[in-house]
Amino acid sequence: MAWSSIEEKLTSNLARIREGIDRALERSGRKGPVKILAVTKGVSPALIEKARELGISIFGENRVQEAREKVGKGTFAGAELHFIGHLQTNKASLAARIFSCVQSVDSTRVAFALSKASVRYGKVCRVMIEVNVGRDPAKFGVSPEDSLDLARYVLGLPGLVLTGLMTVAPEDPGVARRVFRGLASLRDRLLSEGIPRDALSELSMGMTSDYEIAVEEGSTMVRIGRGLFGERA
Numbered sequence: 001m002a003w004s005s006i007e008e009k010l011t012s013n014l015a016r017i018r019e020g021i022d023r024a025l026e027r028s029g030r031k032g033p034v035k036i037l038a039v040t041k042g043v044s045p046a047l048i049e050k051a052r053e054l055g056i057s058i059f060g061e062n063r064v065q066e067a068r069e070k071v072g073k074g075t076f077a078g079a080e081l082h083f084i085g086h087l088q089t090n091k092a093s094l095a096a097r098i099f100s101c102v103q104s105v106d107s108t109r110v111a112f113a114l115s116k117a118s119v120r121y122g123k124v125c126r127v128m129i130e131v132n133v134g135r136d137p138a139k140f141g142v143s144p145e146d147s148l149d150l151a152r153y154v155l156g157l158p159g160l161v162l163t164g165l166m167t168v169a170p171e172d173p174g175v176a177r178r179v180f181r182g183l184a185s186l187r188d189r190l191l192s193e194g195i196p197r198d199a200l201s202e203l204s205m206g207m208t209s210d211y212e213i214a215v216e217e218g219s220t221m222v223r224i225g226r227g228l229f230g231e232r233a
């Protein structure tokens with residue numbers, strides 16, 4: 001595809017996603033706002049630059065190494081960069097250095113490693129707890145019943161600021177709705193257990209195939225890859 005038509009496509013895709021979010025907010029009687037996180041795994045720095053020109057300011061990568069290469073080229077300078085993949089403890093130090101937020105904290109080990117690195121760098125790393133709401137053995141995330149203990153653990157660590165919960169739903173739209181609803185009610189349960197509201201303000205849920213459902217169920221941040229940049233190679 002010619003570069004100019006790739007640019008046009010991104011422009012119209014972004015408009016369509018924004019409309020979809022607005023429609024879902026209207027249907028559910030929610031006010032929003034809902035943030036768009038652009039998932040840029042496999043997306044070239046040039047196209048990311050174009051997305052920034054269109055006003056996108058939050059990006060997500062799921063591999064530390066790929067993100068590091070793009071960061072080295074200055075691709076995300078001045079924007080927010082979130083880690084949304086599975087984090088291995090031995091990559092936590094690098095992750096704490098290059099990401100503004102790690103959405104996929106699902107163990108005390110990873111939380112501790114991120115905290116230690118953040119303190120060493122003298123910076124604050126925002127984190128979310130990834131919850132495996134559907135107890136899908138093929139997915140990462142802490143189980144709903146272990147999430148309270150993990151939230152309390154994270155709140156006690158220096159260098160980390162807990163901002164909310166994240167989940168990845170399965171393909172089936174009916175199941176996805178149950179999972180999103182489950183994350184929202186887990187948030188309410190953690191609030192009632194005394195986790196501060198600030199630490200639970202974000203619900204990162206919804207991707208290209210299910211973001212409207214997620215917004216209807218309370219998402220504050222949708223993570224969109226293919227819906228913006230087209231199918232991955």
Ligand SMILES: *Cc1c(COP(=O)(O)O)cnc(C)c1O
Pocket residue numbers: 039041062084085168207208209223224225226227
């Ligand atoms: C790839 C990815 C997305 C985006 O998926 P699309 O279907 O391309 O919108 C969202 N969240 C996570 C965790 C991902 O790995």
